[in-house]
Amino acid sequence: MRIETDIKLDFSDVLIRPKRTTMSSRSNVDLIRQYEFPYSPIKWSGIPIMTSNMDSVSTLEMYKEVSRERMITVFHKYIDIELIKDCDTDYYALSTGISDNDFNRLSAKINKIRVYGKHVKFICVDVANGYMDKVVPFCKRIREMFPDVVLIAGNVVTREMVEELIINGKVDIVKVGIGSGSVCTTRLQTGVGMPQLSAIIECADAAHGCRGHIISDGGIVYPGDISKAFGSGADFVMMGSIFAGHAECAGELIEEDGKEYKLFYGMSSDTAMNKYHGGVAKHRSSEGKTVKVQYKGPVKDTIQDFLGGVRSTCTYVGAKRLKDLPKCCTFIRVNNIVNKIYG
Numbered sequence: 001m002r003i004e005t006d007i008k009l010d011f012s013d014v015l016i017r018p019k020r021t022t023m024s025s026r027s028n029v030d031l032i033r034q035y036e037f038p039y040s041p042i043k044w045s046g047i048p049i050m051t052s053n054m055d056s057v058s059t060l061e062m063y064k065e066v067s068r069e070r071m072i073t074v075f076h077k078y079i080d081i082e083l084i085k086d087c088d089t090d091y092y093a094l095s096t097g098i099s100d101n102d103f104n105r106l107s108a109k110i111n112k113i114r115v116y117g118k119h120v121k122f123i124c125v126d127v128a129n130g131y132m133d134k135v136v137p138f139c140k141r142i143r144e145m146f147p148d149v150v151l152i153a154g155n156v157v158t159r160e161m162v163e164e165l166i167i168n169g170k171v172d173i174v175k176v177g178i179g180s181g182s183v184c185t186t187r188l189q190t191g192v193g194m195p196q197l198s199a200i201i202e203c204a205d206a207a208h209g210c211r212g213h214i215i216s217d218g219g220i221v222y223p224g225d226i227s228k229a230f231g232s233g234a235d236f237v238m239m240g241s242i243f244a245g246h247a248e249c250a251g252e253l254i255e256e257d258g259k260e261y262k263l264f265y266g267m268s269s270d271t272a273m274n275k276y277h278g279g280v281a282k283h284r285s286s287e288g289k290t291v292k293v294q295y296k297g298p299v300k301d302t303i304q305d306f307l308g309g310v311r312s313t314c315t316y317v318g319a320k321r322l323k324d325l326p327k328c329c330t331f332i333r334v335n336n337i338v339n340k341i342y343g
Contacts, residue, residue, distance in 0.1 A: 008198040010180075011225040015337055017330040021318035026311040030321045032070065035235070037172035038211040039143065040150045042121055044090065046070030047307070048322075049226070050215065052181075052240030053077070053095045053126055056264050060084060061248035065299050067091040069307070074124050074152075074238065077102065081112045089113070093122030093152060098138040110146065120146075124175070125153040128186065131161055139169035155217060157194035159206040166212040173213045173236065176203045180218035182241040183266040183289050197232055197331075204233025223309030230310070230322060231329035240264070242306065245293030253295060260295035 023029075034045045051058045051066060053074040060083050063073040067088060075084065077095040084092065096106040110120050123146065125139055130153065139153050153165050154175025165171040179186040179193030187193040196219035207214045216234035220226055220242055229237045243249070244264035254261045266289065296302060310322070317328040 008195040009331075009333070010195040010197050011219055011221070011228045012337055013195070013333060014197060014228065014331040015334050016224075016228065016231060016313065016317060017332050018316045019318050019328065019330075021315060023315045023318060023320065026308065026315055028320065029311040029314040031307060031310060033235075033321075033323050035213065037150055037213070038166065039170050040148060040172050042148065042150050044121075044150065046072070046091065048072075048236040050074050050093075050236055050238040051243050052217070052238050053093075053124060054240050054264075054266065055079075056250050056262070057240055057243045059248060059250050060087075062243060062246075062299065063087055063092055065248055066243075066303065068300075069303055071303075072122065072236075074122075077105070077126065081109045085113065085116045085118075089118050089121045093124045093150075094120055095124045095126045096142075098125065098127055098132070098134050103138070103141065106142075107145070119148070121148075121150055123149045123151055125151070125171075126155075126175070128155065128178075130154045130156040130165070130175070136164060136169040139165065139171050143170035152215065154215070157199040157203065159202050162203045162206040162212070162214065163210060166207060166210040171212065173215055174203065174207055175215045175217045175238070176200060176234075177217035177219065177238075181266060182218075182221075183264060183291060184218065185266075185289055197228060200229060200232045200234050204235070207235075208233070223306040224313065226306055227310050227313035227325065228331075230325045231313070231317075232331070233326050240266075241293070242302065243299060245296045246299040246302065247295075247297060248299050254292060256292075261292035262295055263290060264293045265290035 031047045033048050036043055047070050050072040051062055053076045055076045058073050058075050066073055072091050074093045096102045113120050150172045152173040153171045155177050157178045162174045165174050176199050180196040200216050203214050213235035215236040215238050216229040217238040220239045226237050245262045249262050251263050319325045319328040
């Protein structure tokens with residue numbers, strides 16, 4: 001047993017220090033980024049924000065809205081290919097687990113997409129515990145079978161596993177975050193995790209040294225948290241709760257006391273496991289919760305709100321491009337980030 005005593009930070013522990021700037025308008029900020037990858041020959045251009053691969057969030061309707069802004073929808077691993085056969089493969093990813101059945105299902109989906117004259121460009125190997133021995137060999141197997149795809153894998157929160165996934169798993173993008181999601185209970189159930197800001201800083205440094213990239217997955221509460229994630233080195237930011245509760249999300253509206261809600265739940269929750277596996281297996285526990293999110297209406301308004309927030313951050317620190325945000329950011333530790341007198 002050992003104890004690390006250096007302080008690890010979350011988004012709520014810091015603010016970004018403003019700097020003198022010659023920029024006069026948010027409209028001058030360029031949020032589009034261009035990416036090349038260490039293994040895939042694909043080049044991608046867009047706003048590097050992703051919807052989380054939850055079935056209550058990453059729907060076809062959500063894809064239609066976020067792709068207008070050139071952002072990526074990460075579909076959950078049970079998605080019906082018939083629903084997405086006409087989607088632009090630049091702006092979605094297919095997800096998979098790490099079993100042989102998962103591999104066979106993924107292969108069948110990719111082959112089906114090819115029948116429609118398209119080629120899947122993004123594959124996300126998605127497991128709650130990216131440290132399992134099976135993850136790296138599974139990623140190598142996908143790289144060998146589909147050498148051209150942009151391969152995403154996670155979740156992890158430490159340097160050594162980022163390097164292992166990129167160097168030995170032939171992964172292009174590592175998904176970073178354990179227990180930081182709003183409907184994730186991993187930290188409560190297992191005691192495992194890492195504050196998200198420190199996880200990004202450590203993992204981004206490791207990934208960039210291997211010519212790879214990272215996704216910050218989870219922990220976004222406010223639009224400013226998106227800027228903090230990018231400013232600390234994340235190449236992409238994945239969000240679930242920010243997208244939850246909208247018209248484009250799955251599920252019927254629930255009315256209670258004159259207010260409308262939609263269900264939002266993690267894919268490790270008992271709700272998801274009952275839906276796809278017939279219940280929670282005896283060898284595990286639920287590591288997600290199900291919540292009612294107050295109905296927010298069309299997602300386009302929320303998208304404009306958080307993109308406006310990121311643009312505004314850039315003007316405060318003099319970053320003309322999203323790409324420049326990390327080198328323009330200075331974080332200051334605080335004990336409070338907002339005046340809560342009115343809640």
